[in-house]
Amino acid sequence: MYMLALAVVVIFTYIGALALYRISFLHPLYEYPGPFLAAITNWYEAYYNIVKEGEFISELQRLHARYGPVVRIGPNKLHFSYSQAYHDIYTYGSTLVKEPDFYQGVVAHCPQSSFGFVDPVEAKNRRSLLLPLFSRRAVLALEYTIQQKIDQLLNILKDRHSSPMSPVSMATAYRSLTLDIITSYCFAESTNTLDDPNFYHPLLAAIQEGLENVMVQRHLPILTYIANHTPSWLIDLTMPAIKPFMDLRSSHEKRMDKLLKDPSTLLTVEHETVYHHLLEPKETHERPSRQSLVDEANALIGAGSDTVGNACNIGTFYALKYPSIRKKLTDELHEIWPDADRPVSSAMLENLPYLTAFIKETLRFSLGVVHPLPRVVGVATPEIGGLKIPPGTTVEMSTLFLHMNPEVFPDPHRFSPDRWLGTVTSEMALDLAPFSKGPRICLGMNLAWCELYLIFANVFRRLDLSLSISEKTIEDFSQDHRDYFVPWWKKGYRVFVREVY
Template structure:
């Protein structure tokens, strides 16, 4: 019996391999044989090569051309028209259930895991008012308060070459304090924690460290949710911080449910005001509210934090860039002890060009985001593909396209000061495109939360501080060429600074 089972299994696997290699609708597209045979090809580069998938895809495109097969049923593209086709066709392409269910296994009822276009549309409808210009402007005072706190901390605690700080950590602390205030009307106050060591920061870092294991072994999160917590922590002690973070969010959500008046008297609108008091919709479940909190805090802290970290590095690395920024800011912001509004800062041309270049380099999500071709999907990059085909393109290939951005790996804000930037603006997509674009950005030319934070943070940091870059063997040299794919970019090296008095 066992021998028969073995023969049947071997025959089935052989037949499947032959089908995928020679008879599958995608068999005519080039790519590694192993990738055509199994999805574990991607797992190898995600886990064993530690976020090396995008680097491998770059190599494959150089070898095989603009369309490659990187999975049994998956094509990856490397030209701009394909990107816009994939991510702007709306409901004719849907998010790949297998990918997003595993990526969101820790938040199964959060919007990250929503693959049904109608469910995603309803959740966005609840949150959309919070990211309008009016709502963002009401938060400006809170953002400025947090920036003032960051500047004071840098001046007081990190003010010599022997007292330096990682700006990656400092900016994540700042952006997390802002987004938790926006969620709950109660900041996490990470900037007040000694050494910027705080459970929420460690919790978000822990999620990123385990992300690819969760992606390819999603049942691990089911294990975490059903077994006693003491056993989980004995087997996986690093989960303690993450579980503590979720427990804190749960307490805050429970307090709002029990005392909804607390949200209505907050000094600004909050995410949970709209989620708990939905108009024309049923209120999300408690579990969904908790998962949404983790999604919003994670996304809101990482994207802006990464952008600020990268921009500050290049402003310090290239004195000419910093000098242009300082001269422009000094001309329009005469008294640096008085706050400068977001609406005033967004009118500064070089600062705006600088932020656009920062967003091009920071990229947002670098991992390819898969979409599934539907029966009514138009051509993708000029190709009519079978329904059910998974298509994707990493933002790296859009932002680093030399045909649109000459010398793409050079950080150059001046590229945005030319007369016609329409094509570059079309291809600047750090928060994706189309109906699934990040709510914090909405449209790249439309003022929103991300833009507001970036203008205020860079304006204040450059105008009111004199930061010095500490260069050592462990200092990163170029963010664009040293990027690892952990869904969002991560780097082996960092940089440290101190505030000159």
Template sequence: MYYLLFLYFAFSSLFVLVIYRLFFHPLHGYPGPTIAALTNWYEAYYNIVKGGSLIAKYEQLHKLHGPVIRVGPNTLHFNDRQAYHDIYTYGSTLVKDRGIYDAFGVHARESSFIFSDPEVAKQRRNLLQPLFSRRAVTSLEYTIQQKIDKLLDVLADNYNSSSTTVSMDVAYRALTTDIITSYCFAESANILDSPGFSDPILQGMKETLTKIWLQIHFPFFVTFALNAPQKLILWLLPEFEGYLKMKAGFERQINSLIKDPDTLAMVEHETIFHHLLEPKDQKPLSQASLMDEAFILVAAGSDTVGNACNIGTFYALKYPSIHQKLKKELDEVWPDKDRPMNYAALENLPYLTAFIKEVLRFSLGAMHPLPRVVGPSTPKIGGLKIPPGTVVGMSVKFLHTNPDVFPDPYTFNPDRWLVQDTSQPMLDLATFSKGPRICLAWCELYLIFGNILRRLDLKLHITEDTYV
């Protein structure tokens, strides 16, 4: 009897919920799939079952329904450049949606990346900003150049004939991980020293990225792994070895600095801990906050730039005309390739600059929409007044492939940036979002591409998996 009563109330509640979401919810008038209006598992289906094809599905839906679609019971996705800037560029009244950020930042719950309060996140970013200012970047440029030189030596020693091949994707991520760890902590991960760039840290970060959808939709699995005994973690998930190795390194360095802050004066150069251990006008950060901020900086600092370098190298080698223009420009200003060329000189090269901007347009960064929650005082988004509490977002892919700003958007064409006024396309170039380390990323790209294209003679090796 009680069992039947329970089933009756369960089905009645489900029926009422379905009717509400379809006909009475504040978003019921927005177009989109009926199943998406009913359940958030619509997104999970395309991310997990359909192999990460959510954005491709959104493209189809926007073609059918226009610039605004309902993609969840309480979620809207936009394909409108003004909406993008209303949400992310000027959207000071919107806060981060905790669900996806808690999943993304499951390894670093006390980092600024997942702070939902914009003011709190800004305070933490302000602590880090001095280390990533242009002044700081140029003063530490030598640390970037040292790692690039090491990569070139590794390539010259091990991949110096037409019969040898190297995955530049892996090589670049090894490079950028060594750069960001050396730059931020004055202690390099030294992944470039690992044969075949096979260090567990790099392998662990790669495995983490391949399982990102599981982290987003089933974060409790990762939470369990982080809290389980270390031996059990490595038995169940051997790819966590790299994460645990990195965590142990941060813990050792942070504990040493907390125990004796005077040791900061002995490190080779300024680090993030110079700014985080004794924050001005703020409470000292906990050990967990210090470790989480360090982890996020390494993860974000290695992946985005490494991916951009891989994509740029591919297109430079795929199109001989582009490669020749880059070589010609670099040869003219850099006659002795054995003597370093500094960042300030490289960023004055018009075609190299145009090439890097086009690379960033193609490399995208975080493709998944970064959701924000509309507040009571949020102004119109894309010309529409959105109900407070609604989750809104727009993938940067739609911004970077907008044909009104980037004609023939799926063609790799650096010449599109060689025009007198690039203010509008630059505003729409959002690969790095609004993070604190943009100056460092630009410096890395100029130095890496400058050195690779001037000092090496690479050839594209076509395989069945190569995108052509």
């Protein structure tokens, strides 16, 4: 009993001493302002991520309004709110590395995927294997796979949702589309979520469940580890919502075992896939392990479907909210696309100034990843935002503060494609970062741009969408989202459609 009491005293003494150190002048971040609790514990962020259900970004906005452009948001973490700091961290930050705890938590369901790699060399090697499939040339060669899925979506909308009595949620419609596109593109084998009535395939529901719980996973990755090692029958009983995702993982494992046993089966697939590059590494790269191959596949599905699906949802809403925007889009599309039955290529669409401006403004609003991505300052790291930060400090900045900077984007909460048609300043071009920046920029960026051109062009040239009457009072998306790592808007909208000839 005496030893137990002594252990308790020692533990509480240590905790107390650590807390005092973190708020004392001895701590290297003492001079940076921020909440008292944030200086003491990392669970300050966890509170807003978990208990407040994705309100951390809103809290960051409040903190910067109170404390200024640099805020201490953890015992060893700083968040910035100005452009120079963002680019010093991400665009030019070659001496910073990903913060291990954060990424190991976020990708706890696929820990050996390249997104979670902390080692820059390891990340670069994996990236070099994947990039050929996502080059502009490769995307153009496989553009037909994207168009096929878009055609399927448009036919479904025309057949099932052509009446005010049968409106459809565009958020789920677009996510079904992009999920089918990324699986078809990467694996030559689609998940066929578009086939599900009302666009609510069980896998789509499982991904949504995962997004809602991603911050629980981020702070408590042990829970994901337990789920990954739980028998399927117990998953069915205790966590039925995530079963489709676990089934998808299982299918990747079976496919991987088949390919590893007989790589010649790659010769029978319809087109080049990600496995052609991962299983046949060039030069000195080693073939990834089986576990890493499975994890990479799962990561590609999540990363490859959400940003584009979210962007399409946001852009469509604003085009419907502002008739002048939709008219400019449709007029421009009609001019270069007189026959709606004959598809146009993304290469042709890239030359349309208003459509391009519309996509850029959509990406500015839809953000990509909204949660700040932490990096660790190295010994050789130069100044960040004009400040010399102690080595070992975690630094980060949410894209929200970059995209909504009034000094670069006047009246930033107004959706205005026209801002990209005038004199586009170097700051505007540099500060549009929906795919991040620098050495860890999203490798699927070429594919995403191609999808956005084709989806928006087909939707606004071949369909006439109308907001459901009950949706007329929907609030602006720009200030109405939660932080589920990626932005998740609290309110959706529904439309019905008519075909355009």
